[in-house]
Amino acid sequence: MPAMSAQVTVMPSGHTFTIEGNDTILQAALRAGIPLNYGCSGGNCGECLARLVSGEVSKVHPHDFIVKEVDKAKGALLMCAYTAVGDIVIEAGIAGAEDIPQQTIVTRVKAIEPIDESILALHLMTPRSQRLRFLAGQSVRLEAGGAAGDYYIASCPCDDRHIELHVRRDRQAFGEWAFAGLSKEDAVTLSGPAGGFVIQLESRRPxxxxxxxxxxxxxxxxxxxxxxxxxxxxxxxxxxxxxxxxxxxxxxxxxxxxxxxxxxxxxxxxxxxxxxxxxxxxxxxxxxxxxxxxxxxxxxxxxxxxxxxxxxxxxxxxxxxxx
Ligand code: FES
Incomplete structure (x- = not known):
């Protein structure tokens, strides 16, 4: 039986996070902002393979990817298919900017928050089945109405469906379009992410x-x-x-x-x-x-x-x- 709440420690990075209910290890890690390496998130690719160092896990989703018996015996598990039964320690890779694939996602405008005549905060929502994988500090390209522009993401990777961007009117064609023609529920195609201005996870300094x-x-x-x-x-x-x-x-x-x-x-x-x-x-x-x-x-x-x-x-x- 999965625990109501369990602590996961990731080695060698030392990050810890909590799993609630039936969430998979991967879901809980991403929600905590810990960029564990993964691919499909659906049990097909094997990129979320980790090793159980201590504790007990339970399968909560079936998976097509076959984990070899010899690897299972060493504790190999797919983080997108398993949850924790009590506190666990796993060995898993943390993704860097170079590990994150290019994605193209058709998002919807959730809200347009005009700040003044020169800048607005644009809130986009990805489909539930296609979340944006990115690291804080990266940028994406936005396209709508034939206009395009590149923007830094202003929101946290721990909320990978809700993407906030700050759009200036006086820069790039997309800026003019956002001020003049963009409305709630409009489709905006997002591609990326790009850039390596990301946080060094191993540092604990001020x-x-x-x-x-x-x-x-x-x-x-x-x-x-x-x-x-x-x-x-x-x-x-x-x-x-x-x-x-x-x-x-x-x-x-x-x-x-x-x-x-x-x-x-x-x-x-x-x-x-x-x-x-x-x-x-x-x-x-x-x-x-x-x-x-x-x-x-x-x-x-x-x-x-x-x-x-x-x-x-x-x-x-x-x-x-x-x-
Ligand atoms: S992310 Fe693809 S199998 Fe887990």
Whole structure:
């Protein structure tokens, strides 16, 4: 009998998550934002093979993929077909950006949230049978009404049916179309994901996030992913407004109210890149134990990186994305 609630520990990454009821190991992991490697999610491909190290599992879905007896004897199981009976430890691979296949999905507009005359938040819903596999920080291509554009995903991979994107009116044909002609329930074809600006799952260090204008979208996704994985000791967000306002400031404030370990500062991009980088770094004299994830123009990122390295940031702790 599956347990009502059981804890799963994934080796060697050390991630843990909880399985409720009859959920498969894979479903529960993805809901927790842990990107275990998988393919079809329906028992056909064998890409979700893992090894049971300890504990007991129970099959909840039939599968066509044949697990060899010799492998079964070593604990091999398909994570999309089994659930846990009590706490378990498994050995399973975590997917990186290079492991995630290209997908094309016809989504529906669930909501259009106009923020001001220059940007809107677009909420797309995938079919139940075709969820988007992606990592926080990645982008997708959107097409509708003959218009197309590339956008960073602003939502968490832990909700793989609901995709949030921040669409600027003044950039790319899709932006004009979204403001002028897009309505609830319209079809939007999404393809992707692309990009490697993703969170380093093995790090447990405090994280500084730096967003520039709508470069907040991938940062928002990364923050949500970091929260669901509980990977960071603490999080600091600096959001620089240049051509746009801090368009989701209320959301950021609600995070700061809800979390003890989350601080933020809203800054105006009203100085040169070197001065702005100094403003971001002013409260962090020693970055030895930090990771930085930053979006912005190349010149600003260069200044920020140089300033951070001068404050002892490890080169491996720097993650910049030019927007
Ligand atoms: S994901 Fe294809 S068999 Fe499990």
């Amino acid at each position: 994280i500084i996030f730096v967003a520039w204008d709508d470069g907040f979208a991938p940062i928002k996704s990364l923050i949500q992913h970091a929260m669901s994985l509980e990977v960071a000791e603490s999080m600091h967000l600096y959001w620089l407004a240049d051509k746009l306002a801090h368009y989701q400031e209320n959301y950021v404030r609600s995070l700061a109210d809800a979390l003890d370990d989350f601080e933020y500062r809203m800054l105006d991009a009203d100085a040169d890149s070197a001065q702005l980088a100094e403003r971001v770094l002013a409260g962090h004299p020693d970055l030895t134990r930090y990771d930085i994830y930053a979006t912005g123009p190349a010149e600003f990122l260069d200044c920020l990186r140089a300033g951070a390295l001068a404050r002892n940031l490890s080169v491996l702790g720097w993650h910049g994305e030019v927007i």
